[in-house]
Amino acid sequence: MEIAKLSEALVEWLKERVKESGAKGAVFGLSGGIDSAVVGVLCKKAFGENCLGLIMPCYSDQKDEDDAIKVAEKFDIPYKKIVLNSVFDAFTNILDKTDNRNVIANIKPRLRMTTLYYYAGFNNYLVVGTGNKSELTVGYFTKYGDGGVDLLPLANLVKKQVRDLALYLGIPRDIIEKPPTAGLWEGQTDEGEMGITYEELDEYILTGKARPEVEEKIKNLTRKSEHKRRLPLTPPF
Numbered sequence: 001m002e003i004a005k006l007s008e009a010l011v012e013w014l015k016e017r018v019k020e021s022g023a024k025g026a027v028f029g030l031s032g033g034i035d036s037a038v039v040g041v042l043c044k045k046a047f048g049e050n051c052l053g054l055i056m057p058c059y060s061d062q063k064d065e066d067d068a069i070k071v072a073e074k075f076d077i078p079y080k081k082i083v084l085n086s087v088f089d090a091f092t093n094i095l096d097k098t099d100n101r102n103v104i105a106n107i108k109p110r111l112r113m114t115t116l117y118y119y120a121g122f123n124n125y126l127v128v129g130t131g132n133k134s135e136l137t138v139g140y141f142t143k144y145g146d147g148g149v150d151l152l153p154l155a156n157l158v159k160k161q162v163r164d165l166a167l168y169l170g171i172p173r174d175i176i177e178k179p180p181t182a183g184l185w186e187g188q189t190d191e192g193e194m195g196i197t198y199e200e201l202d203e204y205i206l207t208g209k210a211r212p213e214v215e216e217k218i219k220n221l222t223r224k225s226e227h228k229r230r231l232p233l234t235p236p237f
Protein backbone atom coordinates (compact mmCIF):
# COMPACT_ATOMS: atom_id res chain seq x y z
CA MET A 1 0.00 0.00 0.00
CA GLU A 2 1.25 3.49 -0.84
CA ILE A 3 2.58 5.13 2.32
CA ALA A 4 0.12 8.04 2.48
CA LYS A 5 -2.82 5.66 2.07
CA LEU A 6 -1.33 3.34 4.70
CA SER A 7 -1.13 6.20 7.19
CA GLU A 8 -4.73 7.23 6.51
CA ALA A 9 -5.94 3.63 6.75
CA LEU A 10 -4.25 3.10 10.12
CA VAL A 11 -5.75 6.31 11.49
CA GLU A 12 -9.22 5.25 10.35
CA TRP A 13 -8.70 1.75 11.75
CA LEU A 14 -7.83 3.21 15.16
CA LYS A 15 -10.90 5.45 15.10
CA GLU A 16 -13.19 2.56 14.20
CA ARG A 17 -11.82 0.16 16.80
CA VAL A 18 -12.02 2.73 19.61
CA LYS A 19 -15.54 3.83 18.59
CA GLU A 20 -16.90 0.30 18.44
CA SER A 21 -15.49 -0.39 21.92
CA GLY A 22 -17.31 2.59 23.40
CA ALA A 23 -14.03 4.24 24.41
CA LYS A 24 -13.13 7.91 23.88
CA GLY A 25 -9.50 7.76 22.81
CA ALA A 26 -6.12 6.09 23.27
CA VAL A 27 -3.25 5.86 25.72
CA PHE A 28 0.19 4.58 24.74
CA GLY A 29 3.75 4.47 25.99
CA LEU A 30 6.24 6.99 24.62
CA SER A 31 9.65 5.37 24.97
CA GLY A 32 11.74 7.62 22.74
CA GLY A 33 11.94 4.95 20.05
CA ILE A 34 10.67 4.88 16.50
CA ASP A 35 7.71 2.52 17.05
CA SER A 36 6.23 4.50 19.92
CA ALA A 37 6.78 7.75 18.01
CA VAL A 38 4.83 6.42 15.02
CA VAL A 39 2.02 5.12 17.23
CA GLY A 40 1.90 8.44 19.06
CA VAL A 41 1.53 10.45 15.87
CA LEU A 42 -1.12 8.08 14.48
CA CYS A 43 -3.12 8.34 17.71
CA LYS A 44 -2.83 12.12 17.71
CA LYS A 45 -4.17 12.18 14.14
CA ALA A 46 -6.99 9.82 15.10
CA PHE A 47 -8.09 11.31 18.41
CA GLY A 48 -6.68 14.83 18.74
CA GLU A 49 -6.69 15.81 22.40
CA ASN A 50 -8.33 12.52 23.37
CA CYS A 51 -5.02 10.71 23.46
CA LEU A 52 -2.30 10.44 26.07
CA GLY A 53 1.34 9.45 25.78
CA LEU A 54 2.92 8.14 28.98
CA ILE A 55 6.66 8.54 29.48
CA MET A 56 7.54 5.95 32.13
CA PRO A 57 11.24 5.97 33.01
CA CYS A 58 12.35 3.11 35.22
CA TYR A 59 16.11 3.53 35.68
CA SER A 60 16.09 4.45 32.00
CA ASP A 61 18.48 6.24 29.68
CA GLN A 62 17.92 10.01 29.89
CA LYS A 63 18.29 10.23 26.10
CA ASP A 64 15.21 8.04 25.64
CA GLU A 65 13.15 10.31 27.88
CA ASP A 66 14.42 13.39 26.04
CA ASP A 67 13.50 11.84 22.68
CA ALA A 68 10.03 10.94 23.93
CA ILE A 69 9.44 14.52 25.05
CA LYS A 70 10.78 15.81 21.73
CA VAL A 71 8.22 13.73 19.81
CA ALA A 72 5.37 14.73 22.11
CA GLU A 73 6.17 18.42 21.82
CA LYS A 74 6.81 18.39 18.06
CA PHE A 75 3.43 16.78 17.33
CA ASP A 76 1.53 18.40 20.22
CA ILE A 77 0.75 15.03 21.79
CA PRO A 78 -0.69 15.29 25.33
CA TYR A 79 1.72 13.49 27.63
CA LYS A 80 2.48 12.72 31.23
CA LYS A 81 5.69 11.55 32.88
CA ILE A 82 5.41 8.81 35.50
CA VAL A 83 8.70 7.82 37.14
CA LEU A 84 8.59 4.17 38.17
CA ASN A 85 11.96 3.88 39.94
CA SER A 86 10.56 3.77 43.48
CA VAL A 87 7.80 1.32 42.50
CA PHE A 88 10.38 -0.97 40.89
CA ASP A 89 12.58 -0.78 44.00
CA ALA A 90 9.73 -1.47 46.39
CA PHE A 91 8.57 -4.45 44.37
CA THR A 92 11.97 -6.07 43.79
CA ASN A 93 12.89 -5.61 47.45
CA ILE A 94 10.12 -7.99 48.56
CA LEU A 95 10.99 -10.69 46.01
CA ASP A 96 13.50 -13.51 46.23
CA LYS A 97 16.84 -12.37 44.82
CA THR A 98 17.99 -13.64 41.44
CA ASP A 99 20.93 -13.16 39.11
CA ASN A 100 18.67 -13.68 36.07
CA ARG A 101 18.81 -10.26 34.39
CA ASN A 102 15.84 -10.91 32.11
CA VAL A 103 13.54 -11.92 34.97
CA ILE A 104 14.31 -8.65 36.74
CA ALA A 105 14.21 -6.49 33.61
CA ASN A 106 10.79 -7.82 32.54
CA ILE A 107 9.28 -6.26 35.66
CA LYS A 108 9.74 -2.85 34.03
CA PRO A 109 7.40 -3.34 31.03
CA ARG A 110 4.86 -5.02 33.31
CA LEU A 111 4.84 -1.99 35.61
CA ARG A 112 4.39 0.18 32.52
CA MET A 113 1.48 -1.99 31.36
CA THR A 114 -0.21 -1.54 34.75
CA THR A 115 0.30 2.21 34.51
CA LEU A 116 -1.13 2.35 30.99
CA TYR A 117 -4.25 0.47 32.04
CA TYR A 118 -4.74 2.76 35.03
CA TYR A 119 -4.88 5.76 32.74
CA ALA A 120 -6.96 3.83 30.20
CA GLY A 121 -9.58 3.20 32.87
CA PHE A 122 -9.26 6.73 34.23
CA ASN A 123 -9.96 8.29 30.82
CA ASN A 124 -12.07 5.57 29.14
CA TYR A 125 -9.30 5.02 26.59
CA LEU A 126 -7.93 1.88 24.96
CA VAL A 127 -4.27 0.93 25.31
CA VAL A 128 -2.50 1.08 21.95
CA GLY A 129 0.65 -1.03 21.67
CA THR A 130 3.79 -0.35 19.66
CA GLY A 131 4.82 -3.87 18.61
CA ASN A 132 5.63 -4.44 14.94
CA LYS A 133 5.52 -7.63 12.86
CA SER A 134 9.27 -8.24 13.16
CA GLU A 135 9.15 -8.25 16.97
CA LEU A 136 5.88 -10.14 17.20
CA THR A 137 7.12 -12.90 14.89
CA VAL A 138 10.06 -13.83 17.10
CA GLY A 139 8.42 -12.96 20.41
CA TYR A 140 10.58 -9.95 21.12
CA PHE A 141 8.21 -8.47 23.67
CA THR A 142 7.34 -9.08 27.30
CA LYS A 143 4.28 -11.21 27.89
CA TYR A 144 1.72 -9.11 29.80
CA GLY A 145 4.18 -6.22 29.58
CA ASP A 146 4.48 -4.36 26.29
CA GLY A 147 2.49 -7.28 24.87
CA GLY A 148 -0.44 -6.42 27.16
CA VAL A 149 -2.45 -4.03 24.97
CA ASP A 150 -5.82 -3.60 23.27
CA LEU A 151 -4.76 -2.55 19.76
CA LEU A 152 -1.62 -3.17 17.70
CA PRO A 153 -1.67 -0.86 14.66
CA LEU A 154 1.86 -1.80 13.55
CA ALA A 155 1.38 -5.56 13.83
CA ASN A 156 1.43 -6.14 10.06
CA LEU A 157 4.44 -3.91 9.36
CA VAL A 158 8.04 -5.11 9.53
CA LYS A 159 10.65 -2.73 10.95
CA LYS A 160 11.63 -1.35 7.55
CA GLN A 161 8.01 -0.47 6.80
CA VAL A 162 7.73 1.26 10.18
CA ARG A 163 10.80 3.32 9.27
CA ASP A 164 9.22 4.28 5.95
CA LEU A 165 6.05 5.33 7.76
CA ALA A 166 8.09 7.29 10.30
CA LEU A 167 9.81 9.22 7.52
CA TYR A 168 6.45 10.04 5.95
CA LEU A 169 5.03 11.22 9.30
CA GLY A 170 8.03 13.47 9.94
CA ILE A 171 9.49 11.67 12.96
CA PRO A 172 12.90 13.26 13.74
CA ARG A 173 15.60 11.45 11.78
CA ASP A 174 17.85 10.88 14.80
CA ILE A 175 15.03 8.87 16.43
CA ILE A 176 14.48 6.87 13.25
CA GLU A 177 18.18 6.06 12.94
CA LYS A 178 19.14 5.31 16.55
CA PRO A 179 19.63 1.63 17.48
CA PRO A 180 16.30 0.13 18.60
CA THR A 181 16.23 -0.81 22.28
CA ALA A 182 13.65 -1.94 24.82
CA GLY A 183 15.57 0.04 27.44
CA LEU A 184 15.74 -2.92 29.81
CA TRP A 185 19.33 -2.24 30.92
CA GLU A 186 22.21 0.03 30.01
CA GLY A 187 23.61 -0.71 26.56
CA GLN A 188 20.85 -3.17 25.69
CA THR A 189 19.74 -3.27 22.04
CA ASP A 190 17.04 -5.26 20.24
CA GLU A 191 19.41 -6.74 17.67
CA GLY A 192 22.02 -7.64 20.26
CA GLU A 193 19.49 -9.50 22.35
CA MET A 194 17.81 -11.27 19.41
CA GLY A 195 21.14 -12.23 17.85
CA ILE A 196 20.02 -11.17 14.36
CA THR A 197 19.56 -7.86 12.58
CA TYR A 198 16.20 -6.36 11.70
CA GLU A 199 17.31 -6.37 8.07
CA GLU A 200 17.80 -10.16 8.20
CA LEU A 201 14.55 -10.67 10.08
CA ASP A 202 12.51 -8.44 7.75
CA GLU A 203 13.94 -10.14 4.67
CA TYR A 204 12.98 -13.56 5.97
CA ILE A 205 9.45 -12.48 6.93
CA LEU A 206 8.85 -10.82 3.57
CA THR A 207 10.56 -13.31 1.24
CA GLY A 208 11.36 -16.47 3.21
CA LYS A 209 15.02 -16.01 2.32
CA ALA A 210 17.88 -16.06 4.84
CA ARG A 211 21.25 -17.65 5.48
CA PRO A 212 20.73 -21.12 7.03
CA GLU A 213 21.97 -20.04 10.47
CA VAL A 214 19.70 -16.97 10.43
CA GLU A 215 16.69 -19.00 9.34
CA GLU A 216 17.32 -21.50 12.13
CA LYS A 217 17.63 -18.68 14.68
CA ILE A 218 14.34 -17.11 13.56
CA LYS A 219 12.49 -20.43 13.56
CA ASN A 220 13.83 -21.23 17.02
CA LEU A 221 12.80 -17.83 18.44
CA THR A 222 9.37 -18.14 16.83
CA ARG A 223 8.84 -21.64 18.21
CA LYS A 224 9.91 -20.76 21.75
CA SER A 225 7.69 -17.67 21.86
CA GLU A 226 4.53 -19.25 20.46
CA HIS A 227 2.84 -19.06 23.87
CA LYS A 228 3.16 -15.27 23.78
CA ARG A 229 1.01 -14.93 20.65
CA ARG A 230 -2.00 -16.94 21.75
CA LEU A 231 -4.62 -16.86 24.45
CA PRO A 232 -3.98 -19.06 27.51
CA LEU A 233 -4.53 -22.75 26.79
CA THR A 234 -7.64 -24.38 28.19
CA PRO A 235 -8.52 -28.06 28.63
CA PRO A 236 -10.37 -29.69 25.69
CA PHE A 237 -13.12 -30.94 28.04
